[in-house]
Amino acid sequence: MVKIIGMVGSPREDGNTSFLVKTALKSAEDAGAETELINLGSAEIEPCVACDICKATGECAIYDDMREISEKLAGADGIIMGSPVYFGGVTSQMKMFMDRSRPLRASFKLRDKVCGAIAVGASRNGGQETTISSIHEFLLIQDAIIVGDGAPAAHYGGTGVGGPIGSTQNDDVGMETSKNLGKRVVELAKKLNE
Numbered sequence: 001m002v003k004i005i006g007m008v009g010s011p012r013e014d015g016n017t018s019f020l021v022k023t024a025l026k027s028a029e030d031a032g033a034e035t036e037l038i039n040l041g042s043a044e045i046e047p048c049v050a051c052d053i054c055k056a057t058g059e060c061a062i063y064d065d066m067r068e069i070s071e072k073l074a075g076a077d078g079i080i081m082g083s084p085v086y087f088g089g090v091t092s093q094m095k096m097f098m099d100r101s102r103p104l105r106a107s108f109k110l111r112d113k114v115c116g117a118i119a120v121g122a123s124r125n126g127g128q129e130t131t132i133s134s135i136h137e138f139l140l141i142q143d144a145i146i147v148g149d150g151a152p153a154a155h156y157g158g159t160g161v162g163g164p165i166g167s168t169q170n171d172d173v174g175m176e177t178s179k180n181l182g183k184r185v186v187e188l189a190k191k192l193n194e
């Protein structure tokens with residue numbers, strides 16, 4: 001069975017991003033995957049201090065939740081990364097995770113994992129696509145495989161609209177694209193595992 005991890009980059013543990021990432025994971029389970037959710041908002045992750053120890057040793061010098069998170073990601077077949085839109089980009093929680101993932105890249109532990117992105121903003125054109133692009137750029141640099149929400153729509157991934165907690169549940173486009181992304185990630189992860 002393929003394992004898919006969903007990551008939530010919001011400080012609001014049960015906010016709109018969490019809702020859409022869970023929607024994608026439910027769809028992944030329906031498509032035959034085992035899933036796990038990681039909430040970056042409640043994780044202890046310090047910012048990268050550019051000490052470059054990871055370049056020399058492949059290990060991070062900071063001991064916090066990044067170790068356990070990195071191990072989990074290295075063991076997964078696919079990853080769905082969700083972030084609220086903050087000023088047209090990812091949250092600081094998500095960026096902190098990205099910068100601290102350099103040891104994973106030292107040995108390309110995310111190579112060939114099937115990955116996709118979800119972004120939620122309060123406005124329909126609030127920066128969902130630019131936020132998803134930042135996540136895609138991170139994934140490219142990690143040598144992961146990027147998928148969108150698959151045919152027939154086949155766009156960027158999960159694009160949600162929501163302000164107050166819970167409001168994204170009324171956004172049909174966000175729900176549908178997140179569901180389709182979950183299904184698409186599993187579809188390709190299974191093919192790669194054959």
Ligand SMILES: Cc1cc2nc3c(=O)[nH]c(=O)nc-3n(C[C@H](O)[C@H](O)[C@H](O)COP(=O)(O)O)c2cc1C
Nearest residue numbers: 010015016017084085086087088121122123126162
């Ligand atoms: C600091 C900050 C910046 C934000 N910037 C944007 C933005 O640029 N575009 C947008 O559409 N929404 C923006 N929002 C709204 C959030 O993206 C929106 O409320 C989203 O649903 C939050 O996701 P969450 O419920 O998972 O925390 C911003 C919210 C905050 C707190």
